[in-house]
Amino acid sequence: MEFPYHLCLLPSAFFMSFQGEIAALSAACLWAIASVVYGRLGERIPPLQLNLMKGIVAIALLLLTIVLSSELFPSIAPIPLYLILLSGVVGIGFGDTVFFASINSLGTRRALLMGTLAPPMTAIGAMIFLQEQLNLSAWCGILLTILGVAWVVTERTPEGRGTQGEGGEGGQGSNFSSSSSRVTANLWRGIGFGVLAAVANAVGALFSRAAFAQSVMNPLWAALLRLSAGVLILLIFTFSKSILKSLLYRQSPGRQVLESPSENLFSIAEARQSRVLVAIIFAAFCGTYLGIWLQQIALKFTVAGVASTLLQTSPVFIIPIGMWLGEKVTWRAIAGVIIAITGVGLLFYLK
Template sequence: MSNMFLSVSYLGELIAFATTLSWTIGIFPFTEAARRMGPNPVNHFRLVMAVILLTVISILFLPISTIQLFTSPLPQHWLWFGLSGIIGLAMGDYLAFTSFAILGPRIGSIFITLSPTAALFAGYFLIGERINFIGVIGILITIAGVIWLTLSRSAQALMLDHEYGNVKKGIIYGALSAICNGTGVVLANKGFTYQQNHMDLPFFQATWIRMVAATLIVFLITIVRGKLKTITKPIIQNKNNGFIYTLGGTIFGPVVGVSLSMLAISLLHNKPSVAQTIFSLIPVFVLPLSYLFYKEKITLKAILGALIAITGVVILIWRTELLQFLF
């Protein structure tokens, strides 16, 4: 019985870890796609594919019709999940794709560690989230561990793939993407908090709303700027098989990853910083995949950094129990 209670109590954290793994896998094909077709076309194309896939899956597996996909959510659902999609997916992911294309997955992923801080500040203003000093220590330990393992490479690593763009731009865009993603998590949590007091909305449908809102806003901006042809040309040409890489990234990122993230956030009631801290472990998950795909050597510093980062997550998750134990 105690094992069952433990699994139920920390189901949100387990789903958050599964989310992190899925997103990590998606980083690699998205990085390759962004380098082949450009970050902006990839961002547009993967949103369209994600909406199509999520719509088909929702119609097949959710007890709702196509019309109900649009009509069953309340206006507040469209507001909060829509804003979450616009800030987290439309803005945040475009910035992230640019950063990954310039700096590479391993260096670019360091900036994800800024997301918990963004989530904590946004959560304070939007949902009144509180966190004790032990939780803050956990966040700081996690960030320190991930930064250490990510920067354990030589200084020349920061100049990796310089031909893909300006390194300073990659750094700035990486930091801004983390802020957008952290804020997007809190806005999604706001939507789930609202529905707990009014009506239940399937987490998969919440994902669909985020994708629809993000898709509409990026294409609206592109059309207003007169850049639609510029965006669609690399996609139609399928430059260097960018289509296949984008499809692979879309499955693991917007479809599986984002859906799992919505489930995790819905389970982690009023604790978006916990979810975002677990999501920020992507650089830890990147290590073995970098070895698998790029044959990058895993050093002792990298292993120690990963252990430190995971320790920080454990402290954050158990912060209330630790506070009671210590005091």
């Protein structure tokens, strides 16, 4: 009996056919893990500083990978190069900063939910500017995935009900009203940051897709260029802000320059603490180094709308992470995962 060697080729053929989709799902899983870590770090580190630090760590890791793999700098035409740099400025420099701010205001689950606004924005933008087309099954898959993800992350948890009920027993009406107003203001602030992050994500994806459409670019170099542009704009903003504050202080020596309380929570000395440093390196390795690299592979090998949808399935991966951390998972959460996976199946098999 002859051994069926052709069966050994099936996994490889499947991977080659859907390498963009697989890369997107892998990136989403890593971002879910990293988002949990960033949520903890965000309690001590302001969003801009956190984004800058994780970007620097990821750049160092990418440079090390390029040196070890002997990857030469690709020959890129000016327009695709500008597009990939703009993608980094918008998607990483601005987008990740407001995403971290959204996590601080909404929590990881809600912040990830806001990210599901990016796929329809990306798909519509790709149709208008990149002349990409999605068939009916792809649109159904996108819609089903978004609905499943949204159903998972919008579930009211016991913790959320407890937060809403604080001050309800034994507290004064004025204190409850004041607390409720603060919660509402914080919610809308987080929603605003989440919408901005989704817009930045969509625009960054379109810039990356346009760059890949006009040139042959290694995803590793694309990730490094995007990160470098994002970190550079953050450095420029940070130094400009520092210089402006210094000038204001000199002009008004009798007054202190007002700063957000969160900007004083973190210092270089704290960054040297082993736990904080290890957490930053781990999150940057998973969410930025590997995540953005896989994101570029996804955007290169599949259309922008599909890639962006799969890249936003991070909330689905929060479910097993929550189970591992000892959180209670309800039937609604499980049903939402099934709906989202069904949508992913439509993208895979009816592509």
